[in-house]
Amino acid sequence: MFENIAPEHSVALDVIIRARRSVRAFSSTPPSEEAVEAIIQAGLLAPFGALAVAGKPDFRKVFVIRKSSASMEAVANMIKTRMAKQADELEKKVGLVPFVQILKRIGQQGVPVVGSAPYFIVVGERKGMPAIAAQSLSYCLQNMWLKATSLGIGLQLISATSQMDSDPDFCRLLGIPAGEYALDGCSLGYPADNYQPPSVEYPTLTKSVSWL
Numbered sequence: 073m074f075e076n077i078a079p080e081h082s083v084a085l086d087v088i089i090r091a092r093r094s095v096r097a098f099s100s101t102p103p104s105e106e107a108v109e110a111i112i113q114a115g116l117l118a119p120f121g122a123l124a125v126a127g128k129p130d131f132r133k134v135f136v137i138r139k140s141s142a143s144m145e146a147v148a149n150m151i152k153t154r155m156a157k158q159a160d161e162l163e164k165k166v167g168l169v170p171f172v173q174i175l176k177r178i179g180q181q182g183v184p185v186v187g188s189a190p191y192f193i194v195v196g197e198r199k200g201m202p203a204i205a206a207q208s209l210s211y212c213l214q215n216m217w218l219k220a221t222s223l224g225i226g227l228q229l230i231s232a233t234s235q236m237d238s239d240p241d242f243c244r245l246l247g248i249p250a251g252e253y254a255l256d257g258c259s260l261g262y263p264a265d266n267y268q269p270p271s272v273e274y275p276t277l278t279k280s281v282s283w284l
């Protein structure tokens with residue numbers, strides 16, 4: 073096993089892992105459909121909860137929504153409406169904590185890059201037992217993120233997508249039964265000119281690892 077893997081592949085993977093960042097401003101030049109498909113292909117090869125989706129060949133679905141399309145306008149509005157509703161419900165329970173303030177802002181203004189990036193990609197993973205669809209989605213998105221990075225394409229996770237999994241209008245637009253698929257999503261596109269992500273301090277081997 074692993075016969076096709078040479079040391080330079082490992083070095084290249086390290087470079088890509090270190091280069092991956094959240095991109096939150098996009099160029100209007102769209103990546104090609106071939107590039108988008110290559111990114112999705114990487115996601116489709118991510119691991120899945122075999123027991124949870126046994127006997128369900130359609131366990132992973134991907135939806136590509138293009139900028140300026142009727143679908144993009146519809147999904148952006150649906151997310152906005154859902155976030156506004158959720159903010160109201162949460163505010164009644166926990167008050168105006170920072171997370172509720174962010175939801176409220178999304179409810180008023182929408183998710184900033186849904187609609188302004190060239191593509192909004194939604195990934196669905198069929199729910200099952202054990203309930204691990206969300207974890208599978210994370211692996212899928214991470215594979216997509218690394219592949220996008222290797223192509224010089226930026227990706228921003230859009231976590232609000234996960235709140236849409238039981239929204240009847242959203243699921244109808246995607247053509248999936250409401251509530252049966254966990255959802256996650258991301259915006260994709262080339263980084264805007266001069267886009268610089270904020271500096272981030274990642275955990276280090278020395279500070280974070282204990283060998284027992």
Ligand SMILES: Cc1cc2nc3c(=O)[nH]c(=O)nc-3n(C[C@H](O)[C@H](O)[C@H](O)COP(=O)(O)O)c2cc1C
Binds near residue numbers: 096269
């Ligand atoms: C589970 C999860 C959800 C996230 N959701 C969002 C999101 O909705 N929008 C966003 O811009 N970034 C989101 N992020 C990205 C993180 O904010 C980001 O990875 C972190 O700040 C480190 O920055 P970097 O990705 O540039 O290295 C999410 C990250 C994780 C792990």
